[in-house]
Amino acid sequence: MSTGTPYPLKFHPIFKDRVWGGAMLKRLYGKLTPAGVPIGESWEISDRPGDGSVIANGVHAGRDLRWLMENYGKELLGDRAVPGGRFPLLIKLLDAREKLSLQVHPPASKASLLGGEPKTELWYVAHADPGAELFVGLRLGVTREEFERRVGEATVADCFHRVPVQAGDAMFLPSGRVHAIGGGLVIFEIQQNSDTTYRVFDWNRVGLDGKPRTLHVRESLECINWTDFEPDLVPQSFSGSSELQRRVLVNDPLFEIEELRLGLNAACKAPNGSAQVLGVVSGAIQIRFAAMTVVIEAGEFCLLPAAIKEAIILAEEPAIVLKAALP
Numbered sequence: 001m002s003t004g005t006p007y008p009l010k011f012h013p014i015f016k017d018r019v020w021g022g023a024m025l026k027r028l029y030g031k032l033t034p035a036g037v038p039i040g041e042s043w044e045i046s047d048r049p050g051d052g053s054v055i056a057n058g059v060h061a062g063r064d065l066r067w068l069m070e071n072y073g074k075e076l077l078g079d080r081a082v083p084g085g086r087f088p089l090l091i092k093l094l095d096a097r098e099k100l101s102l103q104v105h106p107p108a109s110k111a112s113l114l115g116g117e118p119k120t121e122l123w124y125v126a127h128a129d130p131g132a133e134l135f136v137g138l139r140l141g142v143t144r145e146e147f148e149r150r151v152g153e154a155t156v157a158d159c160f161h162r163v164p165v166q167a168g169d170a171m172f173l174p175s176g177r178v179h180a181i182g183g184g185l186v187i188f189e190i191q192q193n194s195d196t197t198y199r200v201f202d203w204n205r206v207g208l209d210g211k212p213r214t215l216h217v218r219e220s221l222e223c224i225n226w227t228d229f230e231p232d233l234v235p236q237s238f239s240g241s242s243e244l245q246r247r248v249l250v251n252d253p254l255f256e257i258e259e260l261r262l263g264l265n266a267a268c269k270a271p272n273g274s275a276q277v278l279g280v281v282s283g284a285i286q287i288r289f290a291a292m293t294v295v296i297e298a299g300e301f302c303l304l305p306a307a308i309k310e311a312i313i314l315a316e317e318p319a320i321v322l323k324a325a326l327p
Contacts, residue, residue: 006075006305008287008294011053011065013093016041019207022097024186028127029093029299038208041094044301045277047087048195057294077275078306080326086193088326089255091277091301093126094187100180101202101213102135102157106223107175111196114219118175121191122250122257124322125169126281129184135160136171136179137231144226151217156201161230168320170234170249170259176225188279190250190257190324198223244268249322258323262315270311276304276325283319288312 015033018040025031025042033039045065046053052064060068065087073081080088105119123134135157138147142159150156160178163171165185173179178200181187198216207213238245238259243266250257260268262285270276270287278287279301287294287302289311296302304311306326313321 006072006307007058007292008289008308008311009058009068009303009305010056010294010296010300011045011303012056014043014046014051014053015039016043017208019205019213020096020098020100020183022095024095024097024127025093025299028186029297031299038097039095041092043090043092044279045087045089045091045303047193048090058292072305075307076303076305077326078273080274080306088193089277089324090191090193090195091279091324092189092191093299094181094185094189096181096183096185096187098183099203101199102160102178102180103197103199104178104220104223105173105175105194106196106198106219107225110223111175114222116196116198116219117192117194119192119194119196120175120252120254121173121189123171123173123181124188124190124249124259124281125165125167125185126188127186128166128169132165132184133182134163134165134171134179134185135182136163136173137161137177137228138226140229142229144221144224147224148221151200154201154204163233165233168236171231172234172250172252174225174252176223177228177231178220178224188281188322190255190277190279190322192254253327256325256327260313260321260323262313262319262321264318265315267312267314270304270313270323272304272306272308272310274326275306276323278302278304278313279322279324281320281322284316285319285321286314286316288314
């Protein structure tokens with residue numbers, strides 16, 4: 001943002017190797033992932049300590065999101081800006097070739113007591129192998145006592161609600177909801193800026209270092225919502241015309257997320273006033289602002305600062321776009 005002038009921001013991804021990862025991010029989106037390494041996560045927009053996303057375009061290319069927050073926090077976040085604060089969202093792509101651990105993220109009421117950070121998130125399924133599923137919430141009637149017993153018996157997976165999924169499905173995960181991603185899935189994940197995960201069970205496997213990964217059973221039991229039974233996927237309820245369809249995925253005080261389905265050459269305004277993140281699931285779009293045009297292809301994201309009052313989204317081809325806004 002030259003002399004305080006905002007513009008649409010793209011970032012370089014940060015790749016994370018995971019024991020459950022694979023090579024689908026390169027295959028689907030052309031990500032330049034390292035060869036022979038199971039990449040499970042691509043952090044697309046991050047303001048985490050030691051993992052600040054580096055700007056890839058415009059006059060501030062080479063600077064990172066931490067620098068932007070420190071120097072242009074008001075332009076980025078508007079009235080939500082907090083001096084010294086971090087960007088509120090963490091945006092990821094996940095490639096789960098194998099099942100992730102059965103886990104939970106702490107709610108705000110528990111996080112500080114346990115030394116962690118609260119974490120609420122949304123999963124959007126971009127690719128699903130036949131038979132892919134999510135583990136989300138508790139099976140109806142499961143009690144804490146049964147859950148604890150099955151943890152000891154290594155059968156706790158039987159306490160989880162299983163949800164078959166396909167591309168285009170979405171699941172909201174408020175903190176306290178037990179969950180795991182099944183194998184054969186590529187997921188767009190939009191979440192609070194947090195990296196606290198408590199593992200309940202990890203399928204008796206070892207990590208990339210050949211050692212069993214740490215479990216956090218005590219912390220998990222404190223954080224699980226014991227009344228959260230068999231949650232549903234986000235309804236497939238679209239509104240609009242054949243040229244532009246919209247679906248509300250999340251309407252929460254932390255963030256609001258929409259799915260946009262744009263036909264060829266469809267255009268819509270992206271009015272701002274709050275920070276917005278656009279992520280392209282399929283197809284490609286242009287973001288036009290002032291004399292600038294930024295192209296976003298499948299698997300890429302763009303951050304629109306709050307100070308951008310109006311930009312135009314134009315579909316270069318039929319496209320599916322996720323739009324996350326800070327209310």
